[in-house]
Amino acid sequence: MKMKYSEEDLKEFKEIIDKKKTRAQADLVLLNAAYKNDADNGTDDTSPSFKSFDEGSEVMNKEANVQLAIRQEKFIRDLSNALLRIENGTYGVCRVTGKLIQKERLRLVPHATLSIEAKRKQ
Numbered sequence: 001m002k003m004k005y006s007e008e009d010l011k012e013f014k015e016i017i018d019k020k021k022t023r024a025q026a027d028l029v030l031l032n033a034a035y036k037n038d039a040d041n042g043t044d045d046t047s048p049s050f051k052s053f054d055e056g057s058e059v060m061n062k063e064a065n066v067q068l069a070i071r072q073e074k075f076i077r078d079l080s081n082a083l084l085r086i087e088n089g090t091y092g093v094c095r096v097t098g099k100l101i102q103k104e105r106l107r108l109v110p111h112a113t114l115s116i117e118a119k120r121k122q
Contacts, residue, residue: 005091005100013107017079027072094114095113096115097117101115
């Protein structure tokens, strides 16, 4: 049983990871812009009761965007770590079982460090 993916396989995984990372970084820029956006949304002319409702809603949206940004940063970090594993030859090896993670799983979750088998035991 082989314990490493071929150079060809690793190249495919690297391309998948690079694409996902580029997209994730673009999404993060949008999320950061959304929660850091202090621009006035034109609520000056509305009645005070609506204004306070808008501000509450805006705070909730900002909190949601901050949470999404934090998750996105973790995703980017996980993808970067996957690229490091490709470099150091440990990519695609389950950190619990030591077996190769299925290609199908890595294509869907290229930053995976656990095989389905190990994931189910968690």
